[in-house]
Amino acid sequence: MKITTVGVCIICGIFPLLILPQLPGTLTLASLTVFACVLVFIPFKTVRYIALTLLFFVWGILAAKQILWAGETLTGATQDAIVEITATDGMTTHYGQITHLQGRRIFPAPGLVLYGEYLPQAVCAGQLWSMKLKVRAVHGQLNDGGFDSQRYAIAQHQPLTGRFLQASVIEPNCSLRAQYLASLQTTLQPYMWNAVILGLGMGERLSVPKEIKKYHARYWKRRI
Incomplete structure (x- = not known):
């Protein structure tokens, strides 16, 4: 199978995300996955292309659900989390990933941006911090230039923003x-x-x- 064919299947599989009013449920995704796996064994190229497109569609939906999970589950209440710093300006803006939530490992780790406060000690990328977080999903509105901050945040795998209420360093070494x-x-x-x-x-x-x-x-x- 040519790489260009795979590319077309990826595009066709992901495209419905632009027009779907809501994401399909788990049962629907499981049924589509089983159906696609059955189609793979049919010895016709066109049918196999359809199967591959369906698998990419399911993959895209699962990725979208993962992003929505962070925005729907982690917002509102205060969260006890372990955050790995991925970038910082050294002052009040810190980029990170929530690796643990309430003592449990999260994979993939949702990204977030923390604004407005200095951390208790010098900060650099690679450090692990124990934090009490108050976060919300990134909200954006198109401006005159056509820039969508929400879409940009999701593309950067940073769907959350907020602030920390308490913070203490666990691993002080930089990457x-x-x-x-x-x-x-x-x-x-x-x-x-x-x-x-x-x-x-x-x-x-x-x-x-x-x-x-x-x-x-x-x-x-x-x-x-």
Whole structure:
């Protein structure tokens, strides 16, 4: 089977997510999975393409359910969680993943963004923190430039945002990548556009000043 054929099956399988008013239930997904597995054994290419498309459809629905689960289950009440920091500006904005909830491992770990507060001690990517969290699902509304913040957050696997009420570090060591970035920041310090170089080269958007981000947004808005 050609890779282009698989690509078409993926697109056709995922496309219904754009138009479905609600996600199918577990029984429906189980039935579709069994039906697709039966179709695989029929020796006709077209039938096997349909089976592959159905399997990708089920996979897409399960991924969507996982995202909705985080927004529906973790919001509202205060949550006791272990959070792995994945990125930070070193001040009041921290990106992370909830690896444990109420003492239980979560897989895949939902991402979140914490705003507005300093952590009790120096923070870097790779650290594990025990936190009491108050989170909500990311809500977005299209602006004049056509940017949907909710869709962007979901694409970045960060469907949650909020703040922590209490926090204590469990594993204070930084990841190897964070240590390398710290070394690179020191090396690039003499350069005028060091933050932009770091953002473009290593994907560290948090290091880019807000003024440059606003200029970039205005530039693309004019282009649109």
